[in-house]
Amino acid sequence: MSARFEELGWRQTPIGEISLRRRFDPTVRADVYEVKLGDEYLMSSLFTVAERELSRLGLARTPGDRLDVLVGGLGLGYTAREALTDPRIRELTVVEYSDAVIDWHRRDLLPDTAGLAADRRVELVCADFFAAAAAPVGFDPARPGHTYNALLLDIDHSPRHVLHGPNAAFYTCEGMRAVANHLIDGGTFAMWSDDAPDDEFRAILESVFVDVEAQPIVFDNPLTRGQSSATIYLATRPDRTRGTGHDQTSGIP
Numbered sequence: 001m002s003a004r005f006e007e008l009g010w011r012q013t014p015i016g017e018i019s020l021r022r023r024f025d026p027t028v029r030a031d032v033y034e035v036k037l038g039d040e041y042l043m044s045s046l047f048t049v050a051e052r053e054l055s056r057l058g059l060a061r062t063p064g065d066r067l068d069v070l071v072g073g074l075g076l077g078y079t080a081r082e083a084l085t086d087p088r089i090r091e092l093t094v095v096e097y098s099d100a101v102i103d104w105h106r107r108d109l110l111p112d113t114a115g116l117a118a119d120r121r122v123e124l125v126c127a128d129f130f131a132a133a134a135a136p137v138g139f140d141p142a143r144p145g146h147t148y149n150a151l152l153l154d155i156d157h158s159p160r161h162v163l164h165g166p167n168a169a170f171y172t173c174e175g176m177r178a179v180a181n182h183l184i185d186g187g188t189f190a191m192w193s194d195d196a197p198d199d200e201f202r203a204i205l206e207s208v209f210v211d212v213e214a215q216p217i218v219f220d221n222p223l224t225r226g227q228s229s230a231t232i233y234l235a236t237r238p239d240r241t242r243g244t245g246h247d248q249t250s251g252i253p
Contacts, residue, residue: 011100058190077113209235
């Protein structure tokens with residue numbers, strides 16, 4: 001048995017102290033890896049179903065080959081790792097706010113996702129996802145205005161429970177129009193939320209995107225010996241070549 005508790009890394013950031021710890025959990029009789037922001041739990045290796053479903057469901061509706069995909073939020077790496085199981089992935093760009101989190105992956109501190117940073121398809125970018133989403137330059141200064149086949153987002157707890165106050169502007173019609181501009185026509189926007197489906201946020205998505213879904217994800221919770229749930233939002237950027245007229249109402253150029 002390993003030591004019951006170990007702090008593997010921590011770093012002070014403008015939004016608080018972020019830390020990675022490993023602890024032995026007697027309920028599941030295994031090591032559990034957790035990330036905290038201050039006293040708030042952000043993620044745990046005990047609960048990865050929704051993070052993996054974010055990639056699986058998002059890429060399942062994304063057409064084409066040689067996909068260029070962007071993941072917002074690196075965390076423990078489960079969303080990115082699941083995306084790489086799709087053989088169509090050509091490039092996977094992962095935007096992470098904290099350089100400490102990127103360093104944890106480059107040092108392979110997380111056994112389940114070890115090797116992620118070394119994958120030749122992966123580029124880890126230390127940047128503020130929300131600031132980049134709002135900027136015309138986008139996520140890659142070397143390729144201003146570059147667009148993606150899919151964008152998979154897992155950062156805030158939900159549109160109503162954000163980690164940093166300014167993030168709330170993203171979950172508006174204006175924010176959704178901005179992020180849609182970073183997708184190709186027919187590209188996929190997918191987002192994880194820890195809350196139940198939110199009708200107000202779904203309506204915002206429908207003002208910009210088409211084929212919008214809010215899919216509940218139910219998974220076993222070994223701590224409560226019951227079930228927990230999350231939501232995956234799925235949406236498609238309208239294809240302007242088909243002349244649906246949707247772009248005129250959504251404000252997408």
